[in-house]
Amino acid sequence: MKIRVVSSREEIFKLNPNERIAHLAFRPSNKDIFALVETCPKIEVIQLPKSYRRTVSKSIEMFLEMQRIQLIEGDVWGHRKDINEYYSIPSSVIEKIQELRLEGTPAERIEEKISRESKLNPAMVAYILSKEGVREATV
Secondary structure, eight states, X not given: OEEEEEOSHHHHTTSOTTOOEEEEOSOOOHHHHHHHHHHOTTOOEEEEXXXXXXXXXXXXXXXXXXXXXXXXXXXXXTOOTTTOSEEEOOHHHHHHHHHHHHTTOOHHHHHHHHHHHHOOOXXXXXXXXXXXXXXXXXX
């Protein structure tokens, strides 16, 4: 699973319209978030660093909620944008989530354990859990 790291406002308009998860590494304005949703109509998750998350307006939160787009607080630890524009969630983390689910571990416990071990935000782990659940159901 990959997260598209967006470093600047200008980059929004160059994104692939099929992006599903984006991490905004800058403090976005309402206009930037509208532009992101317009440029990437399939977007499901927007991740922001904690300090930027607190500055998002209530109107944008409501807009994203109506669009069924999750606004998640979190970071992409150790990612270097100059090397790769995507942050990849390690396959070992995905495998560990699947393992815990197969063992019957409750979702809240999986979120807590994985976020502690991998530095992923619990909300991002919950998103991965929901996506992995969809894959299992369709296989």
